[in-house]
Amino acid sequence: xxxxxxxxxxxxxxxxxxxxxxxxxxxxxxxxLFWYVQYPNQGLQLLLKYLSGSTLVKGINGFxxxxxxxxxxxxxxxxxxxxxxxxxxFCAVIPTTDSxxxxxxxxxxxxxxxx
Amino acid sequence: ETGVTQSPTHLIKTRxxxxxxxxxxxxxxxxxxxxxxxxxxxxxxxxxxxxxxENGRGNFPPRFSGLQFPNYSSELNVNALELxxxxxxxxxxxxxxxxxxxxxxxxxxxxxxxxx
Numbered sequence: 573x574x575x576x577x578x579x580x581x582x583x584x585x586x587x588x589x590x591x592x593x594x595x596x597x598x599x600x601x602x603x604x605l606f607w608y609v610q611y612p613n614q615g616l617q618l619l620l621k622y623l624s625g626s627t628l629v630k631g632i633n634g635f636x637x638x639x640x641x642x643x644x645x646x647x648x649x650x651x652x653x654x655x656x657x658x659x660x661x662f663c664a665v666i667p668t669t670d671s672x673x674x675x676x677x678x679x680x681x682x683x684x685x686x687x
Numbered sequence: 688e689t690g691v692t693q694s695p696t697h698l699i700k701t702r703x704x705x706x707x708x709x710x711x712x713x714x715x716x717x718x719x720x721x722x723x724x725x726x727x728x729x730x731x732x733x734x735x736x737x738x739x740x741e742n743g744r745g746n747f748p749p750r751f752s753g754l755q756f757p758n759y760s761s762e763l764n765v766n767a768l769e770l771x772x773x774x775x776x777x778x779x780x781x782x783x784x785x786x787x788x789x790x791x792x793x794x795x796x797x798x799x800x801x802x803x
Contacts, residue, residue: 606791615691615777615794662729672743673781675792677729
């Protein structure tokens with residue numbers, strides 16, 4: 573079985589400051605890793621994903637994440653946030669052995685950017 | 688057609704009733720998945736269809752059922768509604784079967800179901 577833990581339920585941050593959202597996972601098999609963003613009253617949008625290869629993954633809107641296999645983590649970072657980055661962020665995994673591609677999500681981290 | 692469209696956007700039902708939620712996927716997307724997102728939680732996988740056949744199911748009772756049609760539309764049906772069924776229901780479609788390639792899953796904006 574797998575589980576995804578997002579260590580912060582809410583992260584307040586000032587505009588133009590950096591932000592890091594923490595995600596840890598537990599799995600007996602290797603996994604694919606994803607970060608999604610959900611803006612108010614909208615569906616989920618893929619920010620970035622790690623399937624294999626380089627552990628540093630760059631995504632849309634200036635976000636990047638680093639896969640750390642030994643620490644089973646996939647933390648998301650942005651060096652300078654904008655007001656428009658206010659949203660809910662979800663970390664998710666798909667076990668490589670999953671024949672359906674079922675996403676398993678963490679509980680989410682609410683990012684609130686203030687001027 | 689681009690994007691994933693879900694209808695209705697909001698719905699209020701009474702406990703014990705039945706509800707049908709609809710999703711229109713992107714043309715060519717043969718895989719559609721449904722997720723339930725309770726307030727303050729991450730989405731939970733309900734089931735997935737590939738070319739009109741269910742090929743995966745999460746930990747949801749049989750009163751949650753679905754259909755996928757040849758025109759890339761799909762339905763989620765919930766019978767005997769319970770208060771705990773109140774949630775945002777998300778539909779996601781994918782070009783490929785497993786949804787991890789290229790852009791992965793495209794999510795709709797969801798249907799907010801309230802059971803009273």
